[in-house]
Amino acid sequence: MRRVALVVGFAAALAFPTTAWPHASLEYQTPDFRQRLEVAPRQILLRFDQGVKALPDSIQVYTRDGTLVSRAARTAQDARKMLVAVPRLPRGAYTVRWHALSSDGHVVSGVYTFGVRVAAPPPTEAYGASGPTRSEHIVRWLYFAALALLIGGIGFRLVVLPRVVPPALERRFFKVAGIGAVAVIQVGIVAFILRAEDALQLPFGRLLYGNLAPVAEGTRFGKAFIAMTLGFTWVAALLFLAWLTDRRVLLWPALVLSLTLASGLSLSGHSAADRGSSWLSQLADWLHLSAAVLWVGGLVQLAACVWPLAPELRRDVFLRFARLAPALIAVLVSAGVYLSILRLPRLSDLWSAGYGQVLLVKLALVSAALAWGAFHHFIVRPRLDRTSWTRKSLVGESAIAMSILLLAAILVDSKPPPQPQSQRAVIAKPKLAPPSVSPPGASSSARSP
Amino acid sequence: MPPSEHVHWLFATGFLTLGLFLLAEAVVGRDVWKVRAWRTYLWPSTMFMLGLGMWPVMVFFTSSTLHMIAHGAWAEVMMFAGAAELGLATGKLQSGLWRLAIVLAFVVSGVGFLAHEQNPWFFQRSSFLHHLLGWTFLGAAIFPLGRAVRPRSTVFASGFALAFVAVAVMLYTDRDVAPVFGHLSPLAGPPRR
Numbered sequence: 001m002r003r004v005a006l007v008v009g010f011a012a013a014l015a016f017p018t019t020a021w022p023h024a025s026l027e028y029q030t031p032d033f034r035q036r037l038e039v040a041p042r043q044i045l046l047r048f049d050q051g052v053k054a055l056p057d058s059i060q061v062y063t064r065d066g067t068l069v070s071r072a073a074r075t076a077q078d079a080r081k082m083l084v085a086v087p088r089l090p091r092g093a094y095t096v097r098w099h100a101l102s103s104d105g106h107v108v109s110g111v112y113t114f115g116v117r118v119a120a121p122p123p124t125e126a127y128g129a130s131g132p133t134r135s136e137h138i139v140r141w142l143y144f145a146a147l148a149l150l151i152g153g154i155g156f157r158l159v160v161l162p163r164v165v166p167p168a169l170e171r172r173f174f175k176v177a178g179i180g181a182v183a184v185i186q187v188g189i190v191a192f193i194l195r196a197e198d199a200l201q202l203p204f205g206r207l208l209y210g211n212l213a214p215v216a217e218g219t220r221f222g223k224a225f226i227a228m229t230l231g232f233t234w235v236a237a238l239l240f241l242a243w244l245t246d247r248r249v250l251l252w253p254a255l256v257l258s259l260t261l262a263s264g265l266s267l268s269g270h271s272a273a274d275r276g277s278s279w280l281s282q283l284a285d286w287l288h289l290s291a292a293v294l295w296v297g298g299l300v301q302l303a304a305c306v307w308p309l310a311p312e313l314r315r316d317v318f319l320r321f322a323r324l325a326p327a328l329i330a331v332l333v334s335a336g337v338y339l340s341i342l343r344l345p346r347l348s349d350l351w352s353a354g355y356g357q358v359l360l361v362k363l364a365l366v367s368a369a370l371a372w373g374a375f376h377h378f379i380v381r382p383r384l385d386r387t388s389w390t391r392k393s394l395v396g397e398s399a400i401a402m403s404i405l406l407l408a409a410i411l412v413d414s415k416p417p418p419q420p421q422s423q424r425a426v427i428a429k430p431k432l433a434p435p436s437v438s439p440p441g442a443s444s445s446a447r448s449p
Numbered sequence: 450m451p452p453s454e455h456v457h458w459l460f461a462t463g464f465l466t467l468g469l470f471l472l473a474e475a476v477v478g479r480d481v482w483k484v485r486a487w488r489t490y491l492w493p494s495t496m497f498m499l500g501l502g503m504w505p506v507m508v509f510f511t512s513s514t515l516h517m518i519a520h521g522a523w524a525e526v527m528m529f530a531g532a533a534e535l536g537l538a539t540g541k542l543q544s545g546l547w548r549l550a551i552v553l554a555f556v557v558s559g560v561g562f563l564a565h566e567q568n569p570w571f572f573q574r575s576s577f578l579h580h581l582l583g584w585t586f587l588g589a590a591i592f593p594l595g596r597a598v599r600p601r602s603t604v605f606a607s608g609f610a611l612a613f614v615a616v617a618v619m620l621y622t623d624r625d626v627a628p629v630f631g632h633l634s635p636l637a638g639p640p641r642r
């Protein structure tokens with residue numbers, strides 16, 4: 001009876017949304033998202049597709065250090081327009097936080113930035129945004145783990161496993177890689193919404209009606225999200241078709257496409273946005289990530305698919321993976337060392353800066369994983385037929401590799417320590433023309449109130 | 450970006466194609482339809498491709514979180530249902546329970562339409578259509594459910610096909626801001642045409 005009442009209640013709630021629930025969508029705004037203005041604006045104007053009511057604090061304009069410079073907002077003669085007057089704004093970056101009230105009290109909200117004679121920061125660095133949270137660390141870690149299952153799984157199937165494998169192993173491979181493909185898309189969406197939530201600084205109920213366009217279109221992260229979401233849906237489709245038609249060859253474009261898409265993280269992270277970044281740092285970052293996910297994904301396939309389902313293939317597959325793993329680890333370590341030197345210019349940063357401390361823990365875990373790998377290579381490999389605990393050992397190595405991905409996620413979300421003054425001047429000089437313009441994402445000062 | 454109604458019309462064409470394939474199958478009967486093996490894959494692959502095509506809508510139309518989530522959910526369930534039906538058609542999937550994937554797609558689509566439309570029925574034309582589409586999907590879920598239990602039933606097969614045709618017609622009539630039954634909320638702004 002209670003269940004029936006619940007179902008009826010749910011249906012009624014869907015059938016009769018309250019008599020007036022109109023909510024407005026922002027159609028245009030002046031200044032525009034991330035617009036760089038040469039002349040300071042005298043007012044901020046937002047136009048919606050429906051009528052709205054402005055409260056005095058409906059549009060708030062903040063300077064980079066959090067000083068409120070706007071006056072009381074009001075609705076214009078055209079009820080779809082809302083505006084606020086601002087004094088003559090000096091040169092600098094500004095954050096606009098707005099919320100519009102519909103007649104029923106339903107609120108839509110948004111945030112964007114603009115600059116007066118300077119480039120505007122991305123909305124993720126708007127005044128009030130607090131930066132990545134613990135939830136974002138976890139989500140990014142899940143994203144890395146999903147990439148490992150997908151890219152590492154496909155790479156393992158194509159490069160390490162023989163052309164024909166037992167059906168049970170083939171099914172398990174597709175299950176694991178399929179979980180990875182679905183998770184990459186889902187977790188990517190969650191990561192994007194979390195980042196937008198931080199920029200908008202809204203409780204969940206209001207976030208549902210928050211305008212995400214400035215984050216999607218105005219940040220490297222947003223553009224990477226768009227490209228990666230679209231690309232990984234095609235990877236998922238290719239993976240599905242490979243399973244459906246038994247055409248292993250379709251996995252090659254899936255692998256190439258997913259490795260290419262992984263560069264979206266390198267092109268939108270520290271290696272692309274921070275001072276000192278170059279095509280070389282982006283390439284190193286991409287190689288680091290690609291080698292890591294191929295290695296970790298291969299370990300998972302070995303432990304979760306080959307060992308339990310194809311005992312006859314264990315030896316051959318283990319030996320093939322043992323030949324590939326050192327090459328992957330060499331790329332991983334070399335790119336990692338280069339990036340560490342780039343981001344931590346002083347050795348003391350390793351123990352004095354938060355970023356360095358996390359890196360130190362990561363290095364310790366990498367050393368443990370390398371030692372574990374060496375143990376497999378030199379001790380287990382010659383005795384492969386006589387040991388009964390190899391699978392447990394592989395699971396252990398996979399677990400350490402996964403925990404390294406967690407630390408990598410924290411590092412990606414953290415800000416590296418600032419460059420020394422002299423080095424920064426040398427690096428920054430060619431980029432700063434005119435001298436006041438900072439590259440997007442370079443400054444962290446706008447993040448903290 | 451194209452106006453959202455143009456995107457709706459594009460998907461209407463996809464659903465109409467899908468509905469006509471299914472209607473043809475219902476009219477001639479499953480055995481005749483299967484004489485050419487490729488016909489078996491027609492509607493599931495159309496459904497799968499429609500799901501794939503929904504992703505750009507999800508990532509490029511980000512005016513609200515809810516809008517984004519709803520379109521993402523439609524993309525996923527359409528791909529999932531299309532994939533399950535393709536798996537059944539090729540014999541890769543054996544369990545008849547996979548036929549429930551399309552039922553799930555109908556239910557999720559219906560709830561998605563109703564949840565992401567926050568305006569009442571008569572607020573504007575698109576609101577009316579969203580409510581109508583939502584309830585059509587929820588009500589019509591009975592047809593794929595019946596089809597899963599009684600695959601040879603003409604009633605369920607025809608109902609299933611006509612549900613897609615009806616959805617296509619509704620999507621074709623979508624215009625963003627236009628009066629419906631002579632009524633337009635003053636809050637919706639002036640009609641565009």
